[in-house]
Amino acid sequence: MRYAHEVDKVRAAERALMARSPEGALMRRAAAGLASVCAGLLRSGRAGVIGPGEGVYGSRVVLLAGSGDNGGDALYAGALLARRGAHVTAVLAGSKTHEGGLAALRSAGGRSLDADDPAGSVAAIEAADLIIDGLLGIGGRGGLREPHATLAGHASRSVATIVACDLPSGVDADTGVVSGAAVRADVTVTFGTYKPGLFVDPGAGHAGVVELVDIGLGPYLGDPDVVLPQAADVDLWAPGPSRESNKYRRGVPGVVAGSKTFTGAAVMSVGGAIRGGAGMVRFASAEHSVELVRHRWPEAVTSVVDTSLSEVGRVNAWVAGPGLGTGEHAEALLAEVLGTDLPVLVDADGLTVVARRRDLLWRDAPTVLTPHAGELARLLGTEADQVEARRLEHVRRAAEELGATVLLKGSTTVIAEVGRPVRVNPTGTPRLATAGSGDVLSGLIGAFLSGGASAIDAAAAGAYLHGLAGRLAASGPASDERPPDDREAPISAYDVIEAIPAAFRTLTG
Numbered sequence: 001m002r003y004a005h006e007v008d009k010v011r012a013a014e015r016a017l018m019a020r021s022p023e024g025a026l027m028r029r030a031a032a033g034l035a036s037v038c039a040g041l042l043r044s045g046r047a048g049v050i051g052p053g054e055g056v057y058g059s060r061v062v063l064l065a066g067s068g069d070n071g072g073d074a075l076y077a078g079a080l081l082a083r084r085g086a087h088v089t090a091v092l093a094g095s096k097t098h099e100g101g102l103a104a105l106r107s108a109g110g111r112s113l114d115a116d117d118p119a120g121s122v123a124a125i126e127a128a129d130l131i132i133d134g135l136l137g138i139g140g141r142g143g144l145r146e147p148h149a150t151l152a153g154h155a156s157r158s159v160a161t162i163v164a165c166d167l168p169s170g171v172d173a174d175t176g177v178v179s180g181a182a183v184r185a186d187v188t189v190t191f192g193t194y195k196p197g198l199f200v201d202p203g204a205g206h207a208g209v210v211e212l213v214d215i216g217l218g219p220y221l222g223d224p225d226v227v228l229p230q231a232a233d234v235d236l237w238a239p240g241p242s243r244e245s246n247k248y249r250r251g252v253p254g255v256v257a258g259s260k261t262f263t264g265a266a267v268m269s270v271g272g273a274i275r276g277g278a279g280m281v282r283f284a285s286a287e288h289s290v291e292l293v294r295h296r297w298p299e300a301v302t303s304v305v306d307t308s309l310s311e312v313g314r315v316n317a318w319v320a321g322p323g324l325g326t327g328e329h330a331e332a333l334l335a336e337v338l339g340t341d342l343p344v345l346v347d348a349d350g351l352t353v354v355a356r357r358r359d360l361l362w363r364d365a366p367t368v369l370t371p372h373a374g375e376l377a378r379l380l381g382t383e384a385d386q387v388e389a390r391r392l393e394h395v396r397r398a399a400e401e402l403g404a405t406v407l408l409k410g411s412t413t414v415i416a417e418v419g420r421p422v423r424v425n426p427t428g429t430p431r432l433a434t435a436g437s438g439d440v441l442s443g444l445i446g447a448f449l450s451g452g453a454s455a456i457d458a459a460a461a462g463a464y465l466h467g468l469a470g471r472l473a474a475s476g477p478a479s480d481e482r483p484p485d486d487r488e489a490p491i492s493a494y495d496v497i498e499a500i501p502a503a504f505r506t507l508t509g
């Protein structure tokens with residue numbers, strides 16, 4: 001698990017640690033960590049136009065330095081690189097400059113110029129192999145002002161490798177919100193703890209590869225606000241079989257999905273549940289959907305139902321909603337599953353129904369809701385673009401107001417439950433944005449709920465494996481030297497189902 005803390009907690013931890021540390025020690029640790037990552041990039045040839053092995057000596061490094069301590073970190077890191085032979089130029093952008101940092105840079109042979117000298121700044125940025133973004137860190141508020149915004153734009157257009165100091169300037173540390181211009185980094189070197197905005201889009205999309213430098217804040221930080229699960233966590237959360245297992249003990253999810261008109265969603269959801277490791281999947285729907293599911297998944301136990309599920313047989317958890325329609329039949333079936341004391345996942349059309357019948361969510365057993373931004377907007381009475389722009393805020397609000405575990409799908413999937421840190425899913429690819437792929441996710445999570453996972457563990461494990469299956473399906477076998485992201489090709493929801501077993505194998509491999 002990777003832990004992220006909001007700015008207030010970072011500041012409190014910083015104060016506690018500073019009281020026990022020599023003057024300037026934290027900034028020196030941060031700068032040393034930053035310089036070390038930059039040196040590694042210059043040595044490996046990943047930075048700018050430098051060839052492998054050319055290293056720090058003779059490289060051209062530009063520091064974008066704002067008025068605060070973020071600028072101070074960048075200046076001290078620049079001084080360390082200058083002492084190793086880099087040609088370092090600081091572009092001073094703030095209303096003031098960190099004096100100690102600037103003095104260190106100058107005495108190491110680095111030079112500085114004012115951002116008011118646009119020609120000089122642009123020439124330096126264009127010639128740079130590596131740019132350190134020290135404009136703003138956790139003290140940044142709102143969209144970048146000038147000259148910061150213009151400098152961020154020049155940096156983004158340069159061929160240099162961009163290393164963000166603590167976080168990319170223009171990204172809100174607590175939320176990942178970006179209002180206007182922001183630096184797009186290749187690498188972010190963050191200090192003491194991860195910041196939530198580095199995990200969640202649009203901020204995550206600006207951060208590149210994130211490296212954490214330990215500056216000793218750990219004992220003073222307290223509980224995280226946001227966490228990023230890793231494979232080892234998911235391996236614990238996704239229920240697996242034991243020697244004593246039989247098909248009933250492994251869990252029996254009941255899928256209530258599809259209708260006379262919509263059949264594909266049901267096929268995808270049942271597929272997700274089967275590949276998710278359910279001992280047996282029960283499926284209940286209108287006749288046409290049942291026929292299609294039986295044809296595609298003969299292993300499912302099906303029932304044709306109208307407005308009652310009394311003939312379906314025993315299940316341990318319900319998945320309700322994909323392709324179900326939103327009329328009276330759908331409402332009756334949803335009311336029945338939500339009236340049980342079993343865990344229930346509500347997705348797709350089911351979410352439209354509960355948006356007008358919120359009372360159905362007043363229950364004691366766990367409920368998982370899996371909306372995309374549009375569905376969550378409807379549940380909260382807001383607009384989808386607001387949800388997309390401020391994902392953490394909206395998912396937390398939904399968990400609170402609806403009394404459920406809420407998984408918000410999209411470019412970063414985030415999962416909230418009252419009283420717990422938000423879990424952010426690290427896997428996935430935009431290739432998953434294809435009809436039916438969300439239905440696969442509902443079945444997968446349903447399998448984990450029926451296997452005994454808690455609501456938040458089932459949701460987080462489902463999102464992780466679904467995202468990984470999407471990536472594996474899109475990137476295909478590793479038969480050539482291109483990295484998986486470059487190999488990605490379009491996929492269908494069915495391809496995602498087929499890749500789920502391979503995704504499981506990566507957990508323990």
Ligand SMILES: NC(=O)C1=CN([C@@H]2O[C@H](COP(=O)(O)OP(=O)(O)OC[C@H]3O[C@@H](n4cnc5c(N)ncnc54)[C@H](OP(=O)(O)O)[C@@H]3O)[C@@H](O)[C@H]2O)[C@@H](O)CC1
Binds near residue numbers: 070
């Ligand atoms: N905490 C820790 O443990 C450690 C922290 N460390 C480092 O300190 C960093 C935080 O430093 P910080 O507090 O000085 O804030 P920081 O982000 O540099 O600048 C804020 C200033 O920028 C301005 N400004 C604000 N918004 C703006 C905007 N939209 N557009 C333009 N300008 C804007 C505003 O100044 P103004 O220009 O308004 O006077 C404000 O005062 C942290 O990220 C990390 O790098 C490490 O050294 C070691 C351990």
Ligand SMILES: Nc1ncnc2c1ncn2[C@@H]1O[C@H](COP(=O)(O)OP(=O)(O)O)[C@@H](O)[C@H]1O
Binds near residue numbers: 348408413431438466
């Ligand atoms: N830009 C994106 N990047 C990564 N994943 C995405 C993106 N957009 C959508 N997804 C994922 O694709 C899936 C689509 O689900 P959903 O919107 O419910 O589609 P459907 O209802 O057609 O199945 C979700 O898992 C979601 O997280």
Ligand SMILES: [K+]
Binds near residue numbers: 134165168
């Ligand atoms: K920065």
